[in-house]
Amino acid sequence: MTPQRRRQLLAFLDSLGLGAASGFLPTDPGDAATALATLDEALTHSSTGLHRHHDRLEFLGDAVLRLAAAEFLGRHHPSLSVGDTSSLRAQLVSDRWLNDLAVAIDLEPRLLLGPMAAGDQAGRSTVRAECCEALVGAIYTLGGGAQGGLGVVQRWLSPHWQRSAAELLADPLRHNWKSALQEWSQGQGQGLPTYSCRERSRVHGDPERFECRVLAAGLSGEGRGGSRREAEQQAARAALAALELRPARGC
Missing domain, CATH: 3.30.160.20 (Double Stranded RNA Binding Domain)
Structure with missing residues (x-):
C-alpha cells in the first residue's frame, strides 16, 4: 500500500468517527497495517481485476447489515408490528439506502475502480452501494467480528438510520x-x-x-x-x- 493510499484511508476513518482517537484501529503498527489492508479491500471494486477486492466483504456486510438493522428497529421502534418492522428494515438495507449513505460519507473518491466501472456513470450508484456494503463488512471485521463488531457497526449506522427511519415513518405508505x-x-x-x-x-x-x-x-x-x-x-x-x-x- 502506498503512503498516499494509507493517508487517504486514515483520513476516511477519521471522517467516519473511527479514527485514532476512537480506538478503532490497533495501536500495533503491524496490526494497523493489516486493518488498513482490510479497509482497502472493501474499497477496491472487482472491476479492477485485482486479487483482493470487495466481493468477500460485501457478502459479509449484507448479513451484518440486516442483523444490525433488525436490532436497531427492535431497540428504537419496539411498538412496530413484525410486518411493519420487516417492511421498514427492507428500506434501511436497500441498495438505494446504501447508495445514499455512500454519497453522505463521500465514499466514491476513496474507491479504486477498473476502467469499465469508472467510465460507467449510469452504473455508479450500484458500485457505490456494493462497496458501501463491503465497508460494513470491513468495519464489522475490524471491530472484532463476533466479539464486538456488530456493536461498532450499530454505533456508526445508528444516526443515519434514525434520520431515515423518521422520514419513512412520517410517510404512512412507507414508500410502498x-x-x-x-x-x-x-x-x-x-x-x-x-x-x-x-x-x-x-x-x-x-x-x-x-x-x-x-x-x-x-x-x-x-x-x-x-x-x-x-x-x-x-x-x-x-x-x-x-x-x-x-x-x-x-x-
Missing part, C-alpha cells in the same frame, strides 16, 4: 406505493392495478432503465426506475398523487 394503490383499487371493487413496463435502455445500473405505466380504477400513472419494481413503484406513486388531486365527490 404499489401496495397502497392495490388496496385502494380493490376497495373500489375494481380488482388489481395493471402495469405495463418497457426497457428504455440496456445499460446496467441506468437509474431510468425501465419505464412503466399503471391503470387502476380509472387512475393512471407513469414512472421510471433502474428496475421494473422501482419503475412500478414510481408509477403507482404518480397514480396516488393524481388521486389526491381529484376533487371530492359532490364538489
Whole structure:
C-alpha cells in the first residue's frame, strides 16, 4: 500500500468517527497495517481485476447489515408490528439506502475502480452501494467480528438510520406505493392495478432503465426506475398523487 493510499484511508476513518482517537484501529503498527489492508479491500471494486477486492466483504456486510438493522428497529421502534418492522428494515438495507449513505460519507473518491466501472456513470450508484456494503463488512471485521463488531457497526449506522427511519415513518405508505394503490383499487371493487413496463435502455445500473405505466380504477400513472419494481413503484406513486388531486365527490 502506498503512503498516499494509507493517508487517504486514515483520513476516511477519521471522517467516519473511527479514527485514532476512537480506538478503532490497533495501536500495533503491524496490526494497523493489516486493518488498513482490510479497509482497502472493501474499497477496491472487482472491476479492477485485482486479487483482493470487495466481493468477500460485501457478502459479509449484507448479513451484518440486516442483523444490525433488525436490532436497531427492535431497540428504537419496539411498538412496530413484525410486518411493519420487516417492511421498514427492507428500506434501511436497500441498495438505494446504501447508495445514499455512500454519497453522505463521500465514499466514491476513496474507491479504486477498473476502467469499465469508472467510465460507467449510469452504473455508479450500484458500485457505490456494493462497496458501501463491503465497508460494513470491513468495519464489522475490524471491530472484532463476533466479539464486538456488530456493536461498532450499530454505533456508526445508528444516526443515519434514525434520520431515515423518521422520514419513512412520517410517510404512512412507507414508500410502498404499489401496495397502497392495490388496496385502494380493490376497495373500489375494481380488482388489481395493471402495469405495463418497457426497457428504455440496456445499460446496467441506468437509474431510468425501465419505464412503466399503471391503470387502476380509472387512475393512471407513469414512472421510471433502474428496475421494473422501482419503475412500478414510481408509477403507482404518480397514480396516488393524481388521486389526491381529484376533487371530492359532490364538489
